[in-house]
Amino acid sequence: MSLSPPPPSPGPAARAVPVAPARTFSVAIAGSGGAGVMTAGTLLLDAAARAGLYGLMVRTSGPQIRGGEAAALLRLGPQPVATLDDGFDLLLAIDWQNLHRFADEIPLADGSLLVGDVDAGEAPEVLRRSGARLHALALKKTAKASGGAWVNMIALGLAGTLAGVPLAALETALRASWKRSTESLAPNLAALRQGVEMAHGLPGERPPPLVPPPHAPAGRWLISGNEAAGCGALRGGVRFVAAYPITPATELLEWMAPALAQVGGTLLQAEDELASVNMIIGASYGGVPSLTATAGPGLALMAEGIGLAVAAEVPIVVVDVMRGGPSTGIPAKSEQSDLSFAVDGLHGDAPRLVLAPSSIADCLTTTEWAVQLAEALQAPAIVLSDQFMGQSRAVIDRPAQAAEAARRLTAPGSAGPQAPAYHRYLDTPSGISPMAVPGTPGTVYTADGLEHTERGIPSSQATDHRKQLDKRLRKLQQHAYGPRWADIEGDADLAVITFGSTTGAVREAVARAATQGVALRLLSLRLLAPLRIDALAQALQGVRQVLVVEQNHGGQLLRYLRSRADLPGRATGLHRPGPLPLRPGELCAAFVDWAAAHAPQEVHA
């Protein structure tokens, strides 16, 4: 089965879908470049967090480098938010410039509010047709009258109040982020309050606002997936990064550049991705845990280098922040379509690690785990993040400090002339052989992408090739990965399998289906390669049918699982390419239909 693109607005929100377990509030703040919608969105998320709420903010924009239309898409609620909702309670448009382009991304429905500027002309027809209640307010005029304040501060006050975020939290967030003169702060604070007043004065019905907890818990973080991945890399021990800028991975690198310098590492901008992957291989050969970040086109260029890391057994981590493909594709929009390439896209028999974080918070922990696994197993690890997680921000609980990190097994070295010959690629039972660090006496060797003997001497002999192929496969297969290979929830006999950022929407859809009496087991795979075939079989015990959910055109996860494992029943795929996210409502509806089609046959006596 496949999901077709949702119908034009009114979208899924207009459908009768069950409410999520906890009420959330979804806001879109949109406008043309310079309107400051991203600033308003970021401040709203910050204020919500200060008020004790969780939230998620997704950025979306047109193709222009600067000055194009943009929208901040927020969903706030009392529990951690991992996915956008089916529709929006509020679309606040500072102007209507090209806003019709976002109609599919910002579904509105009968109960929604559509707020625009009274002087901005008529709202686009596609938005007026949505059934949302339209309010035209004097946004720009009021801002101008407030000592030349910015119009996005009016928007912040309006949207925050409608969502239930208290004025005090909005003010605190604005003050905390203010980097200009104190004189210019006052009119903007005034504008913020004007926006609050406008919200209170709106006539007619409105979606119920959230009620923040009386006390905001301490210790929460506000972070993007790209920052989280960078932070996880540092926690894992990465101290060298070489990379070539590419959307949507660049922010990860821009966060790491000064951070690495602070902790005694360095980031080097390479001339291309061929260079960046070989640079990190060189640095890691030198004993320094190393990483690069890229997107699909860069990953494709790195393929030969990743194969070298396999053959020469050099630990590296490649974070692929996936975007729409193939080729240049849709650079600033999300898709889970690099999976096939990541798991199968190297020449030769080349065992590698492939991991996928399932949320913004998990970008940290999974990238950290990827560094540990790469180091411990002396193999390349590809981390499949994506634009949705990478460029979105979320309020998360402070990520726990990992237990003792797995480390690279190094050769101790020896000084004497009687030192036994060092065998870099020794065929050990675990497949892991001690790796000498250059500078260590007594263990010189040549790391080689040519097939080699245990000593590292090039060899084209069948026995050496077989031995080294077995060794490189065995070390990945035999490692004790523990329970983190997947998140497994529920024990129903119908199972939904997914990976990566889609997990958030799938998890919510499973919860909604449960309220309709449809019980589903959820598997979100974190370690995609090597696939834990036995653990997967165990996790699927008692399951009659499997549905594989992912955001790509070809059903890559479904095909991958089918090629490696025996899945119970008749495994079916549910997949749609980007850039539109899979939404919990449509997934829930599809799950309920699928479950009905696979209801147990009643036995008549």
Place this chain on the structure above:
Amino acid sequence: MNDTTLEARLSAADYKSDYKPIWCPGCGDYTVLSSLTKALAMIQRPPHEVAVVSGIGCSSRIPAYTTCYGFHGVHGRSLAAATGLKVARPDLTVVVTGGDGDGYSIGGNHFMHACRRNVDMTYIVMDNHVYGMTKGQASPTTEPDWDNKLSPGGTGIRAFNPLVIALASGANFVARGFSGDPNGTAELIAQAIRHPGFSFVEILSPCITFRPEQKQWKEVVRPAPVHPTDDPGLAARRLMTDDGFNLGVLHAGSRNPYPARMGQAAASLADLESEFEL
């Protein structure tokens, strides 16, 4: 390395491994290997503190023929791997070796950027104007009319001038050697290693299997009739007009090398992470 701390001086033999090269008899690369080990003995850095990095091709087999740490990577990417290694491990002496196909064709982009980045390492290219390992195709330095199976009648494309490209891209040290002059070449390599920043040593190294006419190179090479200059413009003008057989140091510049930044921690991870806390 302070020589007086060594119990015994290291000789060239201490840098030569016991692996038998795969090269054809008479290949120029044998003497380049000797020149490299002699140069390392002049430097007196213990072999385990030296890394020899290469790509793919006949000459790229050199790392395993030394007793240094070696890295034999993929075709054309030796400079990238070496850059990562040297930036991450500034304490090591890094020497990169390879051929004209590896360095000027598939690795051409990295060659330019390594020159401009000016990381403190030495790049030795054994230039024989031919692809030897794939058995006789034209390289970027091959004459346009050289007949071969892949390009019958020749490529018709003018040869690449690597020394001029290196100068234009910012290499801090540019020299040309000849494999038939092992002592002179050893001296050039030692100078290159000692010179700060990115040092480029092009060594004419005949392939007598596919280019037997290169045996005549020994008749035409000569010491450059000029002294080294620190003016890249002057060096480039000389090199644009020479016949490719002037040997010696042709440019010794004074650009600052790529700065070593590793190992100076000013903050803890917890400090960094505090930026995310509300």
